[in-house]
Amino acid sequence: MPTIIYPPTIPWNWMVQRPQQLMKQLSLLGYTVLYEDIGSFTQPSVHKLSDTLYLCQGLSSLSLPHTRPRILWLTFPTHVHLIKQYQPDYVVFDSSDEPKDEFAEWERYLPAMLTQADLVFASSYSLFRQLSLKHPSVHLVPNGVDSQHFSVSQNNPPDLPEGKPIVGYSGAIAPWLDWDLLQKVISQNPAFHFVFIGALIKLTCFPLKADNLSYLGLKSYSLLPSYLQQFKIGLIPFKLTAMTQGCNPIKLYEYAAAGLPIAATPLPELSRSPCPSLYLSSDPAHFSKFLHNALIDPVNKSVRRSFALENDWRKQAEEIHKILQKYYV
Incomplete structure (x- = not known):
């Protein structure tokens, strides 16, 4: 089997995203994966996470013997x-x-990347459509979820507020969230408590304050299920921008795996999604109404979790494997 090298890009244990998930799943399919961690390391080392997955810290993966291609x-x-x-x-x-x-x-690096890449994967239909005009081999592989990780029952975290239904957000705390919409919705809904979890990205502080709002900071991936399972509703409050039109939010699948109804803004990828119990609006009044509808949503949790299972990272990696085989076999 080939060796996959993932150069220093995203820390292995920081906000586990598409790269970490796909590298893990591809290693389970038999690829040797050499993941170069990013960060400050006092001593170069290699951590063998499994028989086929190696975490390189402070050294190049090229220093390790590995098979080709x-x-x-x-x-x-x-x-x-x-x-x-x-x-x-x-x-x-x-x-x-x-x-x-x-x-x-x-943007200025994209033409060179497309010229040199043998194969392109796109996580959203928007990206797939645009890149297909510029490269002969582009494949749509949406984001996914580790269904089992988010569906297993966990203990109630001690820092979660009590007494009100929790409307929760898990992910990057970033400028692409619709902070104006959130401010209005939070002030209009004192019967809910809004909880935000994640790292600050391109922000120096959390932008909002309210009595019914808590920002709990970044939580480890291992602890996220314990928080999501205490939410009553999951939030995806992204602005509608040129950047977010190509966004296929991982949290859509994570919320579904936790059995949650979801209130979100109508991103193109969400508008196309068959995810059950997905309420879409960018209008504060409608969004507030949808929160109350989501709270009493009649769809069983098992239906939402079935959607997540259909989008498990394992299945996405299997699709990638089928495509890669055409190149190296």
Whole structure:
């Protein structure tokens, strides 16, 4: 089986996202995955996470003996300069964000990336449609979820507020959240308590304050299910922008795996989604109404979890494996 190298891009244990999930699942399918961690390490080391998954900290994966073909897996267009350094047999560009707005710096690197990539994966239909006009081999592989991780019962975290139904958000606390909408919805709904979990991205502090709001900071991936399972409703309150039109939110699948109804803004990917108990609006009054509708949503949790299971990361990795085989077999 080939070796997949993922160069320093996202810390392995920080806000577990698409790259960590796909690398883990591809390693379970038999690929040797060398994941180069990012951070400050006092001593170079290699951590064997499984027989086929290695975490390289402070050293290059090229220093480890491995089989070929060598696949270089890239997420950011700005990493096109790494291709020559790794001398791969194949280059995969896995596109999960529009190079617009907060990621506008990526746009000038995208043509070079598409020229050098052998294979392109897109996490959303919008990205797939655009990239297909520029590259001959683009495949739609949406985001997913570790269904089992988010469906297992956990203990109630001690820092969650009590006494009111919790409307919760888990993910990046970033400028692309619709803070104006949130401010109005939170003030209009004192019967709910709004909880936000995640790291501050391109922000220096949490933008809102209210008596019925709590920002709990970043939580480890292992603890997230214990929080989500205490939510009554999951939030996806993104602005509708050039960047978010290509966003396929991972939290959609994580909320569903936890059995939650979801209140969200009508991103293109969400408008196309068959996810049950998904309420979409960018109008504060309608959004508030949908929160009350979601609270009494009659759909059984098992139906929502079935949707999540259909979008498990394992299935997404199996689809990728089928496509990769056409290249190296």
